[in-house]
Amino acid sequence: MSPDTSPLERRYRRLLRLLPATHRTARGEELLGLLLDLDHGRRHPSWHETLNIIALAIRLRLTTPVTTTALTTGLTALLVAAGTQPAGHTLDLFTGAVLATDMSAIIASWPQLVALGLLPLAPLIAWLCGAPRTALTLQAIFLTVTVGWFVIDVLNGADLGINPGQQLFAYAPPALTVVLLAIAARERWTAPRPRLFWWALVPLGILAWKGTGEWGRHGVYVPDAVPTVIGILTAATVAVGAGLAVRRHRPAVLIGVGLAGFIAGWLIPDPLLSNTAMQHFDGQPLPLAVLITVIAATMAGLKHLARRLKPEVRSLPPDGPVMR
Structure with a gap:
């Protein structure tokens, strides 16, 4: 950068670094000139x-193939984890969660219970069928009803001993799902492929919630070291993945970012990990969504690696001699 560059230009160049490199190369100077003309005479x-x-940078980075794939995978995992939870609990209700002496009341109201258990699957089904706007509408309705019931209970004096942190953590996944569905509807995103993998996760997710209900009834003891180990491994894995994604100075990035991730995982407090990694047994869908995302990302990575390692099939020219 030239020493004669004005303070305004230097600051605008730093701001433009938020844009993707390809966009800066193609239109960076043109955009810089326009901004300098608009703010002529200013220092900031x-x-x-x-x-x-900032808004342009967010939108451009959201439309990159890697970002789109990551966000649609996380969105689908959230929909699977949250959508199958009520159905799994309903299944558990009829298969062991209620004593035989109390089953008469459950059987008498089975249509309402089954409907309430299956309705949250609607946004997931709409999303997998390629209707993001319908999925957004349904998810927004469910979130509004859930928050409305909570507000009514609070106004009526119920749940006076609620924990605001737990409530925020409980409403974070559905709110995040609404935001991602809104972006998906705007950018015309679709569910990731293969679709059969995600459709198969619907019954598997229901069975997973049923299984955690069975497991929780018998008392599950989680050693204190487990959350710490999970945090360390997760942070180190993410750090190594970030290092591999960097093209330049890869060894230095791997070592530096890997150590930083390891230390960050070690410093994460146990209560935080216990409230995130282990809350799946208390009805929180976020850990299951993280697990599904990791599985989907691993499958995509292995598929990409297999495609890169697959030898190219070279065909002989039509009239070429065959070597013996």
């Missing part, structure tokens, strides 16, 4: 243009 970028650059 205006708030309006700064927010416009």
Whole structure:
């Protein structure tokens, strides 16, 4: 950068680094000139243009193939984990969660219970069928009803001993799902492939929630070291993956980021890990969604690696001699 560069230009160049490199190469100088003309005579970028650059950077980075694949995979995993939870609990209700002496009341109201258990599957089914706007509408309705019931209970004096942190953690997955579905509807995203894998996860997710209900009734003891080990392994794995994604200075990035991830995983408090990694047994869908995302990402990575290692099939020219 030239020493004669104005402070405004230097600050705008730093802001433009938020944009993807390909966009900066193609239109960076043109955009810089336009911004300098709009803010001529100023020393600092205006708030309006700064927010416009940030919004443009977010939108451009959301449309990259890697980001789109990652977000659609996480969104589908959230829908599977949250959508199959009520159905799994309903199945558990009829297969062991209630004593035989109390089953008469459950059997008498089975249509309502089954309907309430299957209705949350609607956004997932709509999303897998390629209807993101329908999935967004249904998910927004369910979130509004759930939050409305909670607000009514609070206004009526119920749940006076609620924990705000737990409530925030409980409503975070459905709220995040609504935000991702809104982006998906705007950007016309579709469910990741292969679709058969995600359709197969619907009954498997229901059985998983049924299984955790059975497991929880017998008392599950989780050693204190387990959350710490999970945190260390997860942070180190993510760090190594980030290092592999960097093209330059790969060994240094692997060592530096790997050590930083390892230390970060070690420093994460046990209560936080216990409330995230182990809350799947208390009805929280987020850990199951993380597990599904990791499995899907691993399958995609192995598929990509197998495609790269697969030898190319070379065919002989039509009239070429055959070597013996």
